[in-house]
Structure formats: C-alpha cells, structure tokens
Amino acid sequence: MNRSVLNALKAVAVLVAITVVSVGILAVCNMFFPKYVPKLDMDTAKKINSIAKACDSDETAFKEGYIVLLNEDEYGVSIVDYNKNHKSRRAEILAVYGEPKGFNTGAFIVESAAGGRDSTVVILCAYKDGALIGATVKKQNESYFEKLPDDLFGSVLGSVGDVDLEANLGKTYATISLGAVNRALNMSNAFASAHGEKIREAISVRSKSELRGENDKKGVRLD
DSSP states (O other): OOHHHHHHHHHHHHHHHHHHHHHHHHHHHHHHSOOOOOOOOHHHHHHHHHHSOOSSOHHHHHHTTSSEEOOHHHHTOOHHHHHHHTGGGSOEEEEEEEOOSSTTTTOEEEEEEEEOSSSEEEEEEEEETTEEEEEEEEEOOOTTGGGSOSOSSGGGTTOOSOOOHHHHHOOOSOHHHHHHHHHHHHHHHHHHHHHHHHHHHHHHHHHHHHHHHHHHHHTOOOO
16 A cells, blocks of 8 residues: 555544544533523523513413413514524524513513623513513623623613614623623514514414413303
8 A cells, every 4th residue: 555545544534533523522512511492481481571571470470371482483483594694693583482461461572692702692682562671681601791780771772773782881891791782682673673563463362362261261251
C-alpha cells in the first residue's frame, strides 16, 4: 500500500473517530441537559396570571382552565416556519397561551426567547385589544441580569411594534442581556401583530367550549 493511500485512510479514520466522539458528546448533553420545551405548569401559570390577571388565585387559574396552552392547529400558524422566516430577528417564538375566561377573557400570551450573554432568555408577553398589556422574564441565567431594573417593561406597555428598551432604560451595564430581552420582545410583538386575530378566534372557540362544559355540569341546556 503506497503512502498516499495510507495517509488518506488515516485521515478518514480520524474523521470517523471525531464524528463518533461528537455524537457521543451530543447524546450525553441531550441526556443531562435536555432541550428546553415550553409547557403550562404551575410556575408558568403564576407568571401569566401576574401580567394578565385571569382570576384571584394562581392555583385556580392553572387548574380550572382560566389559562390554556394553545395548539398550533387551533390558530393555524406553524411556529417552526414562522421562526425560519424571521431568522434575522435573532429570536424565536416558543408557545402561545390564551385566557378563555376570567378577568382578561380573550387575552393571549406569547412565550419567546433570544440568546443572551450566558444563556437563553425566555420571556412571556401578554396582549389584549391588539396591544401589550404585560410582560415578564420566565427563564434566564445571565451573569449581569441583576443590573437590569425590576420594571423592565413598564415603558413599553401599550406597544404594538418594535421597541427600544435600551433607549428607554438608558445605560444598565447589562447591554447583552437587555438586548436579548429586547429581541425576544420585538419578536413577540411582531408575531402578535401578524397573528393576533387568528389567536383570538381560537380563544373564542375555547371560551365557548368552557361555557358548554360549565353549563353541562349545572344541567343547563343551550338549545
């Protein structure tokens, strides 16, 4: 076997070894650090109830259908496709929740995310009547996040399009983290503006379903 063939085989062997090791590392990472998947749990319901109050009790809001996680087929939008078509925003939509009953019936909440300095920053933004009515950070692990003010979103409530949190808040010494929040917020605002009507229609269907269920429990006929 000549030297060139031997060298080629060695190179292939090295590449195969690197591939095997890389796959192994990814498998271990996925095992111990699984990809974040949005879900409606008690903590999420509590945060949503704080920015778009559905009822007085967080537990009731969670357990009795005041806050629901909407399926994509209910409002007819593929989140994966939307994110692909808006890669330039460097943020992504993760989930959509709705409030089919309660104090803010018809409100919907968009969960979005963007990469920060040390982690992915996940936020929740609530909308009603076409505008932002509340927002909060759901998840982050940023080194300098404590440098940001507690009231991150007060200056942009009522907004319907892109906003500039840095201009509103001034120098915070957490520019990268704030930038992640801003991108996630603007992605959410854009999604809400584009698809809010379809989402509200989906919530209306849920509302009617909830009403039928409650009337069935009471023995009330709607026909």
